[in-house]
Amino acid sequence: MLRGAAVRAALLRAVRGAPGRAGLGRAVPRAEEEEEEEEERQRGGRVPLYPGHIPTTPLQKALLAAGSACAALWDPYRHDMVAVLGETTGCLALPKLRDRMRNDPEGYRILQERPRIRLSTLDMARLGGLPDGTLGREYIRFLEDNKVSPDTRMPAKFVDDEELAYVIQRYREVHDLMHTLLGMPTNMLGELPRSVLPTDPSDGFWPIGIPDPRPREVHGEVSSIPVPAPLSSVICEVVVKWFEAVQTGLPMCVLGAAFGPVRLNARKLQVLATELLPWAVRSGRNASCVLNVYYEQRWEQSVESLREEIGIFPPPAVCV
């Protein structure tokens, strides 16, 4: 990278010519050139490759990775630090992910067309009007229930390749869809999907897309089958992180997966370890690359059929 800067500087000098000689460009005073080079070198020797890009030296990346890891552990709500950690540690995993996308026809199309999931590109009204159980409808429901918006994802800053920056951006924007596909909503207290839940809201949460085998209240008798209690948001995030870690291999996902369960109590840990995580890992291994799905063209597809196509096993019903 420093070599690149030296080459570019040498070319510039050749084009500009030494002061006094007839060069191809204006003769620039040596001092100014040196100052510019000095500043460039200090900035990592590179120019920004895409809007929002901050070129960094390897030392800066290492410090950023360490600092953002500490900051994210200290304050789990610092989503920007999680994002920075992902960017600075993804230098090995991102090219592999990009190659997997290139080798798949749908993934290749995504890399060419560069679709973005943003409020300005989504037709929220149309998606909300789709039938229940379709990807579009459930995604909108997820966004509304959790009061999140696809625009809150940080743009990539420290990735030094324009295509890889898009890959990580796509991964971030697809994260919410992962929640939907895995049936892991993060908020149980909002409106629950009516089509797949028992009519009595006190029965709690049931994962999206699974037919509810529990008997409804008949003639005033209440079912004796233990009702699954709502899954906490931390558990949902951990499950999605494990799935993503297996799928993408990004160190940030692996770290999040490893450290996520740290603050959970024993009961929740048991549920995680015995049922949810094995399912997430199995699904992650079995499924094709989730970044290779052109979600924008599949809003009308039902969540179940999309799961089958990708290779995600139906989520288990758990008691917590």
Added chain:
Amino acid sequence: MAPTCKRRVSGKALANGSVGVIYQVFENVAEKYDVMNDSMSLGIHRVWKDILVHKMNPSPGTLLVDVAGGTGDIAFRFLNYVRSVRERQLQQKLRHHQNLSWQEISKSYQEEKSNPLGDSQVVVCDINKEMLKAGKKRAQHLGYSEGLSWVLGNAEELPFDDDKFDVYTIAFGIRNVTRIDLALQEAYRVLKPGGRFLCLEFSHVSNPLLSRLYDLYSFQVIPVLGEVIAGDWKSYQYLVESIRRFPPQEELKAMIEDAGFLKVDYQNLNSGIVAIHSGFKL
């Protein structure tokens, strides 16, 4: 803490250093200003500011204007210093008058309670509302109420009359002023004859080894700290670059002399990482 929505400042605009852009930079950094100062300088900035106030050696009754005083670091130190000097004065007075009646002694206690600062006052002036707000909050939190005023103003055009203040300080602020000569002229104008000008600012390190280590730390570590702690790489990149562009010790000394100050001198702290320039209006 969720990252607040901050206006992004473009690198090119920062390099040109216009007033509006610098305003935005400090608007972004106001909340985390003190935390960042501590982490970037590893807490040493507190020692630098202590040394500045000790060099000032204010006596009770001094009227200080602290320009670009933002979050009030110098102002609070000034008030503490003056308060302790005043206490010592009153104690001295008591000790010298051994034959006071009880009434006179209790009157002097009341005097101490009613006028702990001895009529000293500090006016904190800053161009940025967010920094002043942060400073006021800090003052409340730390319990400073008397002798403190907060004024919104531009160092190049101070909203004060001529010949008003005994001491003028500007700590880590003159670097951000677009026209340093104007700020120095204003400083000369608002000081009383006999008044003192004090400037605490980053300066040039002449020792080559230290200079390289300092550069390495500045350019590699400080923007990273800015990103991790304040979520703002670009503002701290600007900070480091503005330090490099600032005139070195002798040049600043010449500029201060040009504004009319006499007996101008400077003191290097930490081999020139920071320098205190001092001048008198005589």
